[in-house]
Amino acid sequence: MNFKKLIGAGLIAAATLTGLGDTADAKTRMKLHSAWGQNLPILGTGAHGLADKINTMSGNELAVKVFEPGALVGGTKYYDAVSQGSIDAGFGVSGYHVGKNPAYAFFSSVPFGPGAGEFLAWMRYGGGLEIAEEMFARDNIKYLVCGVIPPETSGWFKKPINSVEDLKGLKMRFFGLGAKVMEKFGVSTQLLAGGDIYPALELGTIDATEFSMPVVDKNIGFYQVAKHNYFPGWHQQTTLLELLVNMDKWKKLSKAEQAIITTSCEAQTANTFAEGEATQFSAMLESQEKGVTIHRWSDEMIGHFEKAWKEVIAEEIADSEDSKRIWKSYSDFRENYKVWRKNGYLQ
Numbered sequence: 001m002n003f004k005k006l007i008g009a010g011l012i013a014a015a016t017l018t019g020l021g022d023t024a025d026a027k028t029r030m031k032l033h034s035a036w037g038q039n040l041p042i043l044g045t046g047a048h049g050l051a052d053k054i055n056t057m058s059g060n061e062l063a064v065k066v067f068e069p070g071a072l073v074g075g076t077k078y079y080d081a082v083s084q085g086s087i088d089a090g091f092g093v094s095g096y097h098v099g100k101n102p103a104y105a106f107f108s109s110v111p112f113g114p115g116a117g118e119f120l121a122w123m124r125y126g127g128g129l130e131i132a133e134e135m136f137a138r139d140n141i142k143y144l145v146c147g148v149i150p151p152e153t154s155g156w157f158k159k160p161i162n163s164v165e166d167l168k169g170l171k172m173r174f175f176g177l178g179a180k181v182m183e184k185f186g187v188s189t190q191l192l193a194g195g196d197i198y199p200a201l202e203l204g205t206i207d208a209t210e211f212s213m214p215v216v217d218k219n220i221g222f223y224q225v226a227k228h229n230y231f232p233g234w235h236q237q238t239t240l241l242e243l244l245v246n247m248d249k250w251k252k253l254s255k256a257e258q259a260i261i262t263t264s265c266e267a268q269t270a271n272t273f274a275e276g277e278a279t280q281f282s283a284m285l286e287s288q289e290k291g292v293t294i295h296r297w298s299d300e301m302i303g304h305f306e307k308a309w310k311e312v313i314a315e316e317i318a319d320s321e322d323s324k325r326i327w328k329s330y331s332d333f334r335e336n337y338k339v340w341r342k343n344g345y346l347q
Contacts, residue, residue, distance in 0.1 A: 027061045027062070028063070029064075030089055030245075032051060032064050032065065032087075032091060033071075033072050033073060033078045033090045033091065034069065034090075034092070035075050035076055035078065035090065035091060035092030035093070035096065035194075036075065036194055040212075040216050040219055041215050041216055042213070043212060046146075049271065050064070050146060050243070050264055054261055057264060058257065058260050073087065075194065076092065077096075079141075082244045082245070082246050084246075088246055089243060089244060089246065090242075090244045091241070091243055092241070092242060093240070093241055094108045094132075095108035095176040101322060102322075103135065103322035103326055105176045106177075106323065106327070107123075107240060107242070109236040109238060109239040110177065111181060111309045112305075112309055113237050115238055116148045116149075116238040118337055119148070120240075120269070122329075122334070122337075126329065128329060129143075131329060135322060136244065140246065141245070141247055142246070142247050142250040143243075144261070145241075145242065145265065146243035146269065147268050147272040147273075148238060148240055148276075149212075149276045151238065152210060153214060153231055154230050154235055155208055155209070156223075156229055156230075157229075157230065161230065161295075163301075164185050164304050167182070167185040167186060169186055170186075171188045171190070171206045172208040172209060173191065173192045173197050173201075173206050173209040173210065173211070174190075174191070175235075176236070177235070177316070178210075178235025181235065181308045181309050181312050190206070192209075194211060197209050197220065198221055198222065198225075201226060208226065210235070213279075213280055214283040214284045214287065215279040218283040218286060228295060230295045230296075231295065231296050241268075243261070
């Protein structure tokens with residue numbers, strides 16, 4: 001099967017219903033909410049690419065209809081809707097659900113964490129997936145890993161940041177566990193949905209932002225109002241995407257239908273990783289041409305961020321049994337993995 005053609009179909013699909021062929025006679029239908037609009041590369045096209053795969057592999061007997069943010073629920077607000085069954089499934093990231101359980105953040109990204117290979121290895125073969133499945137099942141949700149993206153930028157700022165003192169008092173959009181690190185430096189953080197960030201930055205409601213990879217950030221247009229883009233994304237060296245399916249709906253699917261969805265997510269994971277790695281440098285070069293200065297944090301600044309992260313993780317595992325259990329599994333795997341990382345790869 002040529003998955004590149006399927007991704008292409010997802011990119012140009014004009015209709016809300018994504019998929020090839022006639023789905024009028026589909027035996028099973030699913031409503032799939034996307035956390036991001038289709039205008040966003042990789043993230044926003046992800047749900048449509050996933051739907052294409054499922055529809056095609058099932059011969060359109062399993063028809064997935066993708067809904068843009070706001071069509072059924074707000075972009076990040078799909079957890080309860082999936083849990084209750086008012087929508088069948090949601091495509092996004094687990095870090096959007098920290099209001100339900102702060103430990104969900106670990107299934108998105110971990111500050112100073114591993115690259116995609118090691119993160120996926122822990123999830124699939126080190127116990128992470130089993131913990132995630134058990135936690136989501138408490139709320140009647142089936143969890144699947146359904147994408148992985150490369151490092152994000154760690155911030156768009158209107159002025160250069162030369163020291164931690166320059167961070168104090170800033171209002172900044174920030175995601176996940178990294179937000180708690182930034183708060184250690186006096187940053188007031190808030191989690192805004194993708195479509196709300198640019199207006200807030202332009203109007204001065206926020207002073208700075210991080211959101212995603214360079215190719216996504218370029219599409220939103222942050223370079224128009226913030227000319228200083230900082231790397232590396234210490235807070236999100238890799239990020240897992242998720243597919244959440246209402247458990248009652250999942251159990252009603254045939255084994256073949258469940259396998260099609262699972263296999264489509266596995267293909268989507270490979271696609272998002274490869275596309276992510278292939279598209280960042282051109283976006284960065286284009287941003288530079290438009291007047292953006294690309295900065296790399298100094299070793300001193302990275303050291304400050306890492307020290308603050310150690311404080312945050314100590315607090316997280318003290319306050320949450322789920323976080324404590326996840327952190328032990330994750331840390332044990334990384335400790336064992338390092339003999340392979342240090343010897344198997346060029347440093």
